[in-house]
Amino acid sequence: MTNSENSEASDFVVTPWEVSGKIDYKRLIQKFGTQPINDELLERIKKHTGDLHHMLRRNIFFTHRDMNWILDEYEKGNPFYLYTGRGPSGQVHLGHTVTWEFTRWLQEKFDVPLLFQITNDEKFLFSDKFDKVSDLDQVTRENILDIIALGFDSKNTKIMIDTDNAKTLYNAALPIAKKITFSTVKASFGFTNSNNIGEIFYTAIQAVPAILESIWEGRNVPCLIPHAIDQDPHFRVARDVLPKIGYYKPASIQNSFFPGLSGEDGKMSSSRAETAIYMNDTPKQVKKKVNKYAFSGGQATIEEHRKLGGDPSVDIAFQWLYQFFEPNDDKIKKLEEDYRSGALLSGEMKAYLIEKVNAFLKIHQERKEKVKDNIEDYLISD
Numbered sequence: 094m095t096n097s098e099n100s101e102a103s104d105f106v107v108t109p110w111e112v113s114g115k116i117d118y119k120r121l122i123q124k125f126g127t128q129p130i131n132d133e134l135l136e137r138i139k140k141h142t143g144d145l146h147h148m149l150r151r152n153i154f155f156t157h158r159d160m161n162w163i164l165d166e167y168e169k170g171n172p173f174y175l176y177t178g179r180g181p182s183g184q185v186h187l188g189h190t191v192t193w194e195f196t197r198w199l200q201e202k203f204d205v206p207l208l209f210q211i212t213n214d215e216k217f218l219f220s221d222k223f224d225k226v227s228d229l230d231q232v233t234r235e236n237i238l239d240i241i242a243l244g245f246d247s248k249n250t251k252i253m254i255d256t257d258n259a260k261t262l263y264n265a266a267l268p269i270a271k272k273i274t275f276s277t278v279k280a281s282f283g284f285t286n287s288n289n290i291g292e293i294f295y296t297a298i299q300a301v302p303a304i305l306e307s308i309w310e311g312r313n314v315p316c317l318i319p320h321a322i323d324q325d326p327h328f329r330v331a332r333d334v335l336p337k338i339g340y341y342k343p344a345s346i347q348n349s350f351f352p353g354l355s356g357e358d359g360k361m362s363s364s365r366a367e368t369a370i371y372m373n374d375t376p377k378q379v380k381k382k383v384n385k386y387a388f389s390g391g392q393a394t395i396e397e398h399r400k401l402g403g404d405p406s407v408d409i410a411f412q413w414l415y416q417f418f419e420p421n422d423d424k425i426k427k428l429e430e431d432y433r434s435g436a437l438l439s440g441e442m443k444a445y446l447i448e449k450v451n452a453f454l455k456i457h458q459e460r461k462e463k464v465k466d467n468i469e470d471y472l473i474s475d
């Protein structure tokens with residue numbers, strides 16, 4: 094790497110444990126070596142799904158590894174299963190649900206099983222917040238309710254909690270761990286000699302669900318992992334190692350980050366709570382946060398806005414609608430045009446968003462209440 098590349102590369106950081114700075118996704122793709130999702134692939138997916146999720150049409154899911162292989166196998170009658178996960182470190186917010194909403198769509202369209210890993214071990218090892226593993230129990234349960242409430246079908250969805258499924262995970266992780274050196278882990282995750290040894294081992298645990306269906310079935314089953322792009326280093330390691338012990342490389346499809354209300358620093362994060370919307374937030378809280386914190390692409394006064402128009406590309410209310418809450422292409426186009434022309438004001442854009450977010454959360458919170466006693470239907474036991 095030349096010096097200029099080096100200094101260029103340092104203005105944003107994307108690792109599984111840190112996302113910061115203004116992310117240049119083009120450069121990230123180059124750095125990680127994933128494949129951009131092009132029109133040809135979209136057409137191929139559409140052949141099977143009938144329509145395209147707006148997160149595909151709008152490039153929110155923007156890169157992949159081996160999607161064409163997944164579809165080749167599917168077309169040959171060798172269907173894949175889905176694997177995704179959640180590190181339960183705190184309350185679920187809207188940013189987390191981007192990947193899961195899309196995963197649910199894939200599951201429904203392809204009618205395939207989903208394995209959902211809850212990595213309480215990871216959060217224990219990587220965070221200073223927890224003294225005992227059991228400190229995560231409450232939040233783990235809450236998070237699982239949020240996941241189930243998004244509508245995953247219990248007949249086709251299994252959830253594993255790492256420490257509860259330790260026997261399965263540890264047995265399968267051993268041959269994986271044996272093929273990963275400390276220098277690989279250092280290079281892949283930027284670890285140093287002061288990382289704890291649990292952190293060093295952990296990536297083997299996150300690789301396991303990519304082969305579990307194969308272990309259970311006694312034959313190799315293709316695995317597709319939808320995930321936010323920051324998790325890619327784990328699966329790069331997994332793709333390197335798993336063929337060495339007789340399994341397929343897992344395929345993946347990656348989304349960009351959902352921004353926080355302030356629009357700063359890459360992604361929505363609980364470390365800036367006021368700029369995140371949580372699944373438990375009340376309509377009042379949503380309204381207050383959006384009105385107060387959503388970065389506006391509008392002009393300073395109404396007169397100026399009417400004259401000059403706003404900039405939807407930096408307006409967070411518009412961005413949230415575009416990325417998540419307004420799947421209708423005609424409507425989103427009109428919002429964009431009216432905002433640019435000045436016909437639509439920032440306050441009006443925010444009001445529209447608030448309505449959408451609150452409608453979404455209302456359904457979510459009702460479903461969450463209903464599935465309270467259904468957790469057991471999803472959990473796998475060792």
Ligand code: TRP
Nearest residue numbers: 177178179180210212299320324
């Ligand atoms: N490490 C992820 C997190 O911190 C959790 C996770 C485990 C995951 N397995 C995954 C995420 C597979 C996406 C896909 O949230």
